[in-house]
Amino acid sequence: MSAVLPDRAGLAAAGELAELDDVEFGVRLLVNTPTHAGRDAELLRHWARTADAFGAALPQVEASARVVESEDGLARGLLARYSSRPVPTVELFTDTLALAEELVDRLGWRHWYPAGSVRAAAVAHEAVHQQLHHGSAKKSLKRALGHVVLRAGRHTVHGHVAGADEIAAHSHARAVCGLGRSPLLLTAALALAVEPPPGRPQGSPHGRKK
Numbered sequence: 001m002s003a004v005l006p007d008r009a010g011l012a013a014a015g016e017l018a019e020l021d022d023v024e025f026g027v028r029l030l031v032n033t034p035t036h037a038g039r040d041a042e043l044l045r046h047w048a049r050t051a052d053a054f055g056a057a058l059p060q061v062e063a064s065a066r067v068v069e070s071e072d073g074l075a076r077g078l079l080a081r082y083s084s085r086p087v088p089t090v091e092l093f094t095d096t097l098a099l100a101e102e103l104v105d106r107l108g109w110r111h112w113y114p115a116g117s118v119r120a121a122a123v124a125h126e127a128v129h130q131q132l133h134h135g136s137a138k139k140s141l142k143r144a145l146g147h148v149v150l151r152a153g154r155h156t157v158h159g160h161v162a163g164a165d166e167i168a169a170h171s172h173a174r175a176v177c178g179l180g181r182s183p184l185l186l187t188a189a190l191a192l193a194v195e196p197p198p199g200r201p202q203g204s205p206h207g208r209k210k
Helices: 008-018 022-031 041-057 094-107 117-134 137-145 164-176 183-193
Strands: 066-070 080-083 089-093 148-152 155-158 206-209
Touching (some): 022 164, 080 117, 089 094, 094 183, 117 164, 117 183, 137 155, 137 164, 164 183
Parallel strands (some): 066 089
Antiparallel strands (some): 080 089, 148 155
């Protein structure tokens, strides 16, 4: 991928994005998730709002995963990535982080994203994915979302809501890093500045590996 800082039209488009609230970005994330095709818009909004509140309320924990840095994030379309094997690892892509910081200055969003907060938010974001992968938070999020897939007598099985963990992770990062807006807004702005090669769709800048 190549990165292009927004021109006047791009700055205007980013300004329009900033007028949306953080929950709306969560809704858009769910709408763009294939498994939610055809789902009721109000249900998606409920899930987005619930996941946002869940992430914000999660207690801050020190990330136990090791943190490593790479330089090819723009080529991969990634800002950060969590992997659980062979050992829990958060990989930060320094070129994408640098572009994000430059965008914050260019867009006049420094009051929302203080210097150095993008990196801190990326680590906090991936720490939530570690919690949801290894701890009890995964079950708690399912219960909060209330997506029931099976009832058998007194037993209820709650299903996975694709994308909800991503919303929760962004919300948690916003809360613990003292950001004025969710990193989802910055993610959307990054999408305006990153140009994928022909025929290759853009993806989330946060990758997951089991």
